[in-house]
Amino acid sequence: QQQVKQSPQSLIVQKGGISIINCAYENTAFDYFPWYQQFPGKGPALLIAIRPDVSEKKEGRFTISFNKSAKQFSLHIMDSQPGDSATYFCAASGNFNKFYFGSGTKLNVKP
Amino acid sequence: NAGVTQTPKFRILKIGQSMTLQCTQDMNHNYMYWYRQDPGMGLKLIYYSVGAGITDKGEVPNGYNVSRSTTEDFPLRLELAAPSQTSVYFCASRFVGNTEAFFGQGTRLTVV
Numbered sequence: 001q002q003q004v005k006q007s008p009q010s011l012i013v014q015k016g017g018i019s020i021i022n023c024a025y026e027n028t029a030f031d032y033f034p035w036y037q038q039f040p041g042k043g044p045a046l047l048i049a050i051r052p053d054v055s056e057k058k059e060g061r062f063t064i065s066f067n068k069s070a071k072q073f074s075l076h077i078m079d080s081q082p083g084d085s086a087t088y089f090c091a092a093s094g095n096f097n098k099f100y101f102g103s104g105t106k107l108n109v110k111p
Numbered sequence: 112n113a114g115v116t117q118t119p120k121f122r123i124l125k126i127g128q129s130m131t132l133q134c135t136q137d138m139n140h141n142y143m144y145w146y147r148q149d150p151g152m153g154l155k156l157i158y159y160s161v162g163a164g165i166t167d168k169g170e171v172p173n174g175y176n177v178s179r180s181t182t183e184d185f186p187l188r189l190e191l192a193a194p195s196q197t198s199v200y201f202c203a204s205r206f207v208g209n210t211e212a213f214f215g216q217g218t219r220l221t222v223v
Contacts, residue, residue, distance in 0.1 A: 009151065032210055043115070043201050043214030044154070089153060096210060097142070097161065098169065101153040 003027060004092050006102025013109050019077040021105045023090035026071065030092040034099075035064065035075050038087045047088070048075070080109045113137050117202050117215035124192040124222045132187040132218050134202030141207040143185040145169075145177065147198040148217070154201065160185055161207075192222045 006023045013019045023033075034049035050057045050064040050073065057064045063076040077084055090102040118133045136143065141162050146154040146169075156169030160179040174196060176188040185204075189196060199219050205212040 004153075006153070034210070041216070043203070043216050045214065046211045049210060093210075096205075097159065097167075098156055099144075099212065100156075100170075101146075103151055103153040 002103070003100035004090055004102040006090050006105060008105060009103065010106045011108070013077075013080045013107065015080065015082060015109055015111050017080050017109075019075075019080045019084070019107055019109070021075045021088055021090070021107075022072065023074065023092075023102050024070075024072045025092050025100075027092070027094060028071070029094040030100075032093045032096065033064070033066065033073050034091050034093075035062075036089045036091060036101075038089065038104075044089055077107075080107075082109045082111050085109050115202055115204055115213050115215035117200075117218050119218060120216065121219045122221070124189075124220065126192060126194065126222060128192050129188070129190050130192065130220075132189075132200055132202075132220070134185045134187070134215060135183050136185075136202075136204040136213070137183065138204065138206065138213065139182060140204035140213075141182070142205045142212075143179065144203040144212065145175070145185070145187045146201045146203065147171065148201060149198050157187065157200075189220075194222050196220065197222045 035047045036044035037047040038044040061078045066073045093099045144159045145157040158177040160166045202215045203212045
């Protein structure tokens with residue numbers, strides 16, 4: 001059973017556009033929601049994370065929107081650049097011992 | 112600072128063979144994890160450890176074993192390789208009290 005459901009599986013965006021990736025979870029015990037970025041041949045790296053006590057967190061061009069009542073959170077990449085082309089994973093954790101990852105979204109930003 | 116180092120980077124195994132995937136970290140992290148990554152499936156937790164001598168199962172532990180005799184090393188053992196274990200394996204670590212996990216570059220394993 002997938003603890004965290006992620007969509008879309010792939011995304012093509014023009015340079016300068018907005019990329020939006022969505023995730024949903026069921027376990028209300030989750031209280032930490034990170035996003036990881038992975039380039040081909042590399043391991044995932046933490047991009048940005050949020051706790052459920054806030055509805056939005058912004059770091060540069062990357063924003064997480066969090067809807068606790070709907071049990072959904074999303075990653076928005078503003079002014080998308082070709083260098084943002086990568087696979088993005090959302091994740092969730094309830095006690096930091098275990099992290100549950102979404103299935104990943106492959107983002108391609110066209111020049 | 113090397114971070115999390117995984118060896119080998121690539122390996123082809125025959126069905127029924129055994130091997131150990133090595134993972135070492137030089138950041139004095141308490142927590143260490145093994146994940147497998149399959150296309151369209153994200154990362155699935157195989158085993159994790161909260162410190163030397165302590166390990167626990169994750170979501171998909173069958174067919175694997177781990178040990179944690181030191182803080183630095185967390186090897187993953189495959190005893191009887193099966194085609195279903197064809198995957199990319201990632202080791203990760205983090206420090207207690209810090210939420211960020213650091214990943215190695217992965218081991219691509221093919222079982223034929």
